[in-house]
Amino acid sequence: MQRKASARWQGNLQYGKGTLNTESGALKDIPYSFATRFESAPGTNPEELIAAAHSGCYAMALSGALAKKGFNADTLDVSATVTIEKNGDGFTINSSRLKLRAQVPGIDKKLFESIAQDAKVNCPVSKLLKADITLDIDFHETMSPSQHAH
Numbered sequence: 001m002q003r004k005a006s007a008r009w010q011g012n013l014q015y016g017k018g019t020l021n022t023e024s025g026a027l028k029d030i031p032y033s034f035a036t037r038f039e040s041a042p043g044t045n046p047e048e049l050i051a052a053a054h055s056g057c058y059a060m061a062l063s064g065a066l067a068k069k070g071f072n073a074d075t076l077d078v079s080a081t082v083t084i085e086k087n088g089d090g091f092t093i094n095s096s097r098l099k100l101r102a103q104v105p106g107i108d109k110k111l112f113e114s115i116a117q118d119a120k121v122n123c124p125v126s127k128l129l130k131a132d133i134t135l136d137i138d139f140h141e142t143m144s145p146s147q148h149a150h
Contacts (some may be wrong), residue, residue, distance in 0.1 A: 003019065006031075037084075047082040047093060050125075054096050057125035065119040066104060068150040069111070074103040096129060 002124060005027070009018035013034055013141060014035045036043030055078040066073055081097045120126055 018051075036066055050093070050096065051080040051082040054082070054098065054123070054125045054129075058100075058120065058123045061123040062100070062102075062116055062119040065115050065122070067108075069107075069115060071104055071107050071115075074105060075101075077101040079137050096126075 004023040004069070006021050010016055015034070017031060017033045019033055020027050031043050032045055033041065035041035038043035045126055059076045059078045061140045062076055063073055070123045077100070079099045081099070083095060084091050098123065100116060102112070
């Protein structure tokens with residue numbers, strides 16, 4: 001199974017702008033920019049989307065892990081805080097902090113915490129954050145505006 005999303009960026013880093021789209025249409029031409037990523041401008045950014053993916057994936061992974069042990073959660077409220085920090089000349093996404101509030105009938109705290117920790121490690125997005133990343137490049141050289149004048 002594969003899921004696909006795309007980004008389009010125009011301009012330089014600080015003043016350029018971009019849009020994000022998902023194959024499903026859940027995101028369609030959603031704007032993002034330097035200001036939505038590193039300042040407080042309205043709009044989304046890659047870290048917010050990683051946080052949404054991580055919290056959603058973890059909630060499902062935990063639900064499945066609980067079910068394997070015979071438990072069914074009433075509610076699993078999960079948030080993820082993804083941190084990006086300046087690192088030399090660039091930036092590093094250095095953490096995703098999951099926060100869980102759960103109501104699960106009939107389970108003792110120690111067993112629940114064990115299952116919850118195991119689900120954190122085995123959540124597919126948690127694994128992705130440690131994965132090998134591949135890159136396929138399709139580059140088309142274009143002339144700069146000054147080259148058009150010749």
